[in-house]
Amino acid sequence: MQIGIVGLGLMGGSLALDLKRHNLGDIIVGYDRNEIHAAKAIELGLVDKLVDFDELKKSDVIFLAIPVEGIIKTLQELKDIAHKTTVIDLGSTKEKIVKSCPSQIRKNFIAAHPMTGTEYSGPQAAIEGLYQDKIVVLCNTEENDELHKKRAEKIFVTIGMHIVYMDAKEHDRHAAYISHLPHAISYALANAVLGQEDPKSILILAAGGFRDMSRLAKSSPAMWSDIFKQNKENLLTSIEDFKKELRHASTLIEEERWEELKKWMEKARKLHEIL
């Protein structure tokens, strides 16, 4: 079985490492339109071979590990793949991607979102075990052929993932709160500090808390502006919900309603009983 990976950055590169580690596929071939990334990926031994896009299309399984706008474009170029070829995307949004999938390959196309990653990007960011013990959301699998669904499930389970099934629309609403909003907040926090008179003298005080909160702001702007674009409405709603909470806190502080502030904090703490 030949497995092809489009996009040899953090997600695609780490996937290649895990596929090999678990003996999935006889050969892992890779394609990246960024030639520097492609060269780096082969140098690091992430994939067995670099191929051109036409060669990649002959794979039994094709992973799309590229920004979400790129996924939509690339799906159009996969209309003529073989009936037996499975296509799996790893994008952070799902509704627009699923909708954009050409009808000819809708049964072949598994819409997946692995809930994992790091703030780094590019082939040199690839690490073994990135997918181990993480959640992967599969969306609208009722529209898939059983063959392709089973194949995708087998791969994800073999690399150690836990599968959650969800409607694409629902996924995007949830992902806004759990992932896209936190990214927006992290970028905003970083810019709020950088906007101060002397950010260096503030940042000298940075400890674990601030580092955690600003870590996501290291994430790739190219990738994340695409995600924000595709999940625009849900993200804006989640930002409004968040701003409402922050505004409430501001009011309590402004009006010195400390007991209510404490209760608001206590309420937030309940999150960790669920998490």
Add this chain to the structure above:
Amino acid sequence: MQIGIVGLGLMGGSLALDLKRHNLGDIIVGYDRNEIHAAKAIELGLVDKLVDFDELKKSDVIFLAIPVEGIIKTLQELKDIAHKTTVIDLGSTKEKIVKSCPSQIRKNFIAAHPMTGTEYSGPQAAIEGLYQDKIVVLCNTEENDELHKKRAEKIFVTIGMHIVYMDAKEHDRHAAYISHLPHAISYALANAVLGQEDPKSILILAAGGFRDMSRLAKSSPAMWSDIFKQNKENLLTSIEDFKKELRHASTLIEEERWEELKKWMEKARKLHEIL
């Protein structure tokens, strides 16, 4: 030399462990008005001995490892300590605390803020090495006797800390951005998610990013509402600055100005060149 610690929670308990590890003080005595905490601290071997407050006042060095409002109250009860006794607080705000210090002991009182901690609290949260390689801010030390200043510096350096000197007012402004604002954001994010129809189905998707961003929301509400109270004005200003950034992002998303959004993210990323 007897070192006394008021407050045997995360900060005080961890400090006791590090003082012992570095052979600082012949005996470490502890006081906690919460009897359960006191009993737990002695059971865990954090301090050598529990003492009453009058006995604690006879220490050569007294650490105040309690919430910031408690520090202000306790300083009033330390007016009659011996001339040679050093008092060091570990509070997250500094201006109001320094101002509240009785003039009789102003020379004895070292206003310190160690930039360390975890989201946990209580004696059972105490860990060795919490202070190692972390920053401690000392404020307005020009108002201290050289003896007390040198003594405090020696202790902090011995337990592995790096000292930064700062004006108390400046400290509070900086601490708002680097620590207090991130806590407010984290509580707000947690409450925004909990306010959704079915938070559980959202939280099942939580990965590293969300966990990092919501970690601070585990912090003690009693402690943090006190901090917010004491640093009210700076915190409100920092929240406004942050909201301005988030509002800007919302506008760019709303108006689909993706290139500008990407630039805004690129700008945020520069934080990590300094950090």
